Amino acid sequence: MRPPHFKPWRKAWIAVALGLPAVVLAVEGIEAKIRFADVTQKAGVNIVHHTRQFKGSTGDVLHMFTSGGSSAAVGDYDNDGFDDIFVTDSDAGKPNHLFHNNGNMTFTDVAAAAGVVKGNDPDAIVADALWFDYDNDGKEDLLIGRFGTPILYHNEGGGKFKDVTANSGFTKFGNTIASVAFDYDNDGLLDVMLGNYFKPVNLITGGDPHVLPNDLDNAVNGGGVTLWHNQGGGKFVEVTQKAGFAKHTGWTLDIGHGDFNNDGYQDVYLACDYGTDRIYFNNGDGTFTEKTETATGFDTRKGMNADVADYDNDGWLDIYVTNITDEYMKECNMLWHNNHDGTFTDVSRETNTCETLWGWSAKFGDFDNDGWKDLFVVDGLRSAGKDNYIPVVVNLITTPGVDFTDARLWPNIGNMSWSGYQKKKMFRNLGGTAFKEISAEAGVDNDKDGRGIGMGDFDNDGKLDLYQANADQLPYLYRNNSEGVGNWVQIKLTGTKSNRDAIGARITLKAGGLTQIHEIDGGNGYAGQSTKKAHLGIGKASKVDSVEVHWPSGLVESFDGVQINKLNKLTEGSGHKQAAWKVAKN
């Protein structure tokens, strides 16, 4: 069990309840102006995503229901110290893109030379991507999630990748929209969880029109998840049933993992469309127990995203979920505050993070380096003509006894819009007590149909930049030009006994009177993977007081000499061994 460190956040909550400005109780911080500049064209990443076109009478409807596959995965595949970006396309024959970071905030698409363009086959649709070093050879490998079978590329070095899918075990069909890698059994090898949207039938060739949700608030005919254990030697074996995930048949849109109960094992939150999200706690023996009813309660919302971070610096990971809040549907997002006892409380209304329209990806990141993680949320389903699809589709929804699963019954959307032209949302964290929307002043309130977010410090200037993947539109690459930001610490962890990517490792950093935790994640957040370099703002602090790393292997080490305003590389086994944290049951 990892030791929690408690902060006087409750005092601030009381202040919020009393109507006092939350910011006055925040830890003394910096007065930065968070500003982003659109550098998409200049950076050379201006490529349009294409949603798959389907044939036949249900083509229009399936096109609409599969528009979620615009994703971005950030990772340094060539170990040159600059994070690169892999970007998916989804229409038949369209190439994926591997944007090599030239080190000067420009990128070159090297997908063809690297051998990673393929995936959009006549019978398969690319929908997600994930960088992870599955064989611990120090080079980032690449998994392509598809409505089909996944593709696993081994990084051969020298900018080349080899398709090793055939011998990997990833041969099972699924309509995969989410992929994460983490070491659920702490054996030093990264495992893979795939989140599947539709049930496992081929939407292109299957011919079954009964593929849509059987209930729009409590659907149970989705694709669920599959969990794949890394056996070593490039082999993966499905352990979904054994691990306890087989009963989940919801419409999974995202997977967020993290050690929610500070016991040293990775837990899982599943964000699900058309019905309840689910939370699973890791039993530490290769199995998980679902605790939705007691941890969060069941919901009927349209879960789209699960990002995990300790937004209030109390030493426990919290979870942010986007849902749909629009004129015709008032769901509200969920910011699950961790109550330190295996339960969570939704504080989205209290923190001003409830309404982000038709939400998709959301990412926590400290954009002004003040030590408090801010939040960027993308939204918008379909921006097209002036006519609105909602009054049309409501006729179907309210038809007595209608079979929602039958794609043939859904009206074509044609050129109609549906929750389109929605402004993106950025929220500044006011000391862990509340968030303030700053989208327009930050320069990120574009109205494209957002899907995924890839976050990283692409120019290594100590400020987090953002890549926003959009559906059927150009993306946005936002350079962080904020002024007056605080000092920062970046840490790149390398596991030796643990998985080399150090996914699941937790950094506890003390500086300037603030203690922060940061876990390295393997792809949290919808349709987007962020950098594996931990980025922690430290405000006005001029030094780091301490850094401790809890590795997935169980080793706990402190590290001396961690410098501010630099990237620090810490390797497992090279620090000062600390006593293992005491287990304290929730």
Add this chain to the structure above:
Amino acid sequence: MSYRRIILFATVLTALTGSVIAEDGNALYEKAAKAMASKDYNTAIPLLQQAVQADPDNLRNASELRQAVLRQTIAAHPKEGSTADFDKDIAFFEQVTKAHPMSANAFLNFGFAYVDKIAAAGSITQVILANTALTQFTKSIELKPTWIAYYTRGNSYLYWPKIFGRAQMGVDDLEKAYAIQKMEPKRSYHVRVYNSLGDGYWKTDKLDRAIEIWKEGAAAFPDDPGLKARLSKKGEDLEKYINDVLDPNKRVDTDLKELWRIQ
């Protein structure tokens, strides 16, 4: 349908909610009321169901049955209750309407049973429930175009977001309810139409007419907090207030007690 005929039905309604209660139903109701007072819903609910079956047009028995179901499920399932419990109530009223297809008030309560479930349901199911409730309210109006039926359906239309274009239908119904109540002796529940009709005008961008009807209502009911609030607000404040009143996620009070309370 002429207004004279509407008034006739309204008179019939008043009688139904007042003195003309079948003796058996009345006895059952009295027993149920005692059980309700001690929160013994397991006893009260079957008694009230019998009372409704004995006298399906009796608004009091049906309304009290729905309230008993509501209180029981919320006691067992805090916040908004269990959808399964509401489904049982819906099934009961469905059976009553099948057995008594000419009972306007049975259909009205059938619709209310759907409304009672809305707050416990997911966002899209809410739309389905609201629409189904409207279907039952329409059947009730077709059988007996009463003040309560017009008010109920008209007010229900107002909960639909503007994008669905149902607000004018709500105004049409509420104007009919208004016409009925203008020809009746003043009753406390008439204030509801002043509030809702004004909201309907506001939702259809007729702010002047909204203010006019709210003022008329305030003259008749000077202490009504809803009318006071509406008349004291402007612009975004008024919009926020009305949107809050018509928030489909908030439980709608479907208790009809006010109808048979001494005026």
